[in-house]
Amino acid sequence: MxxxxxxxxxxxxxxxxxxxxxxxxxxxxxxxxxxxxxxxxxxxxxxxxxxxxxxxxxxxxxxxxxxxxxxxxxxxxxxxxxxxxxxxxxxxxxxxxxxxxxxxxxxxxxxxxxxxxxxxxxxxxxxNGEIRSCFSMTEPDAASSDATNISCSIERDGDEYVINGRKWWSSGAGDPRCKIAIVMGKNDPNAPKYEQQSMILVPLDTEGVKMERTLPVFGYDHAPHGHGEITFNEVRVPKENILWGEGKGFAIAQGRLGPGRIHHCMRLIGAAERSLEELCKRVQKREAFGKQLSKQGVIQEWIADSRIEIEQARLLTLKAAYMMDTVGNKAAKQEIAMIKVVAPSMALRVIDRAIQAFGAAGVSEDVPLAAQWANARTLRLADGPDEVHRAQLARLELKKYDVSLQTV
Structure with a gap:
């Protein structure tokens, strides 16, 4: 590589x-x-x-x-x-x-x-950047880390599909430029487990679509982007709005989330890098107990650990990206899962150290650290929580040593 x-x-x-x-x-x-x-x-x-x-x-x-x-x-x-x-x-x-x-x-x-x-x-x-969009997958009444739990219905009625359900954390839905939602729902509860779901395009000005509220993240509203809770009540769209075909929703979700996950990780490395820079600048300007902060042993440990952790995460991200390019997203699923666990936790640790170095200023809005921390914390949940990725990694690792799957 x-x-x-x-x-x-x-x-x-x-x-x-x-x-x-x-x-x-x-x-x-x-x-x-x-x-x-x-x-x-x-x-x-x-x-x-x-x-x-x-x-x-x-x-x-x-x-x-x-x-x-x-x-x-x-x-x-x-x-x-x-x-x-x-x-x-x-x-x-x-x-x-x-x-x-x-x-x-x-x-x-x-x-x-x-x-x-x-x-x-x-x-x-x-x-062209003329409009924006949202992705409506997560539901308040379902453990949505298992996408097969989703209950929003997408039913065929002649030349239309009828959508009924409630979604939340539809990021971007609060934006006045947000014109279209990709909605995931069930179209056939009796089909095989991973072929029950479909994805469909729903213009947000369609009758029956209602923005109930926007959800803050640790007090940050992320306006004008926002994270919407949306109800779909007898929403009708043309049959041509279905994506790929009925029963393809789960497959689309897996294809969509791979690149999305690694993009989040790439951005988190940038957030951590900037936080470390701010930490280093800050501790060379401040003095406590007769000693420059940068000369305090514990501060030096924070800096060293942060550099090590950022480099580790960056290398793993690059490996995952390399594999996506060379063998495809499916073959790179182990590396994608690993970096999705590693990067948010790494960023949270680095940003937290920077906040600590800034003292009270670190939790204020005068510097971007608190907002970056809040954003990084959501990414231990978004696109699959850590626990789901760890479970997948454990299964893939155990499979290597499963005697029943090995040939003589």
Missing amino acids: DFSYSDKVKDLEKRLNQFMEEYVYPNEKVFEEELNKQETRWSKVPDIMEELKRKAKKEGLWNLFLPESDYGAGLTNQEYAPLCEIMGRSLIAPEIFNCSAPDTGNMEVLVRYGTEEQKDRWLKPLL
Whole structure:
């Protein structure tokens, strides 16, 4: 495995870092200030976001994801990794480059499984950054880490499908630009276990779709993006809105979540890297008990452990990306599961040390550490909780030593 970056990636990396320094970091507070000046934080998207998106698009820093596709930048997962990491250093950055969840995952679904009509209507405006989307899979009344528990119904009625159910944590649903949801539900409870579910495209302005509320994360509302709780009451959409076909929902979910999981990990490494940088700068400026903080033994241990843990997570992420590129997402499922466990926990530890070094300032909104910690903590749950990935890893490991599966 060769993890060196091509000249193309090095150039993109340099340009992306310059853009972050010149435009993104200085405007993080501007973004929040514009939100707070509005009648509500959900009224509209801050002007600064659309301005920065236009700049990024003009500079060719746009749609850098989507490997093996004519729609993206033509980068492999491994090539995208360092770029996604840079974006993860700021919570507003991924959207600026049109590389934010859940849109990236939804665009990948449309590229892989969408009809030409579905691509024209929904994929193209998503790729252009004109609209946003949400992914409605998780349900409040089901242990949704097991997707077979999902009870939202998708029933065929002539030339239409009728959707009934309640979803929550539909990230992005609060955004005024969010126009389409990919909804997962059951269309045949009597089919084989993994062929009962389907996915369907539901425009959010369809009659019967109701946004009940947006859900805060540790007090952060993530406006204007938000995480919506949505009810679908006798919602009717054309039969052409089904993705791939009836009974394909579980398979689509597995295909969608692999890239989504590793993208989260890439961004988390960026968040941890920035936190370590902030920690190092802070402890060289502060003194306590007659000694510079950077000379305190415990602080030096924090710094050393953080560097070790970031490098370990980055290498495992690159290995997973390399395998996705060379042998496919399915064959790389063990590596994807491992990094999905490792990266969020690593980021939480590094960010927590930085918070500790900043003292009271660390838990305030004056620095981005608390917001990054809250975001990282959700990723021990999103796209499958740690426990599910560990269970999968244990099964894969045990299978190697299962005598009944071995041939003489």
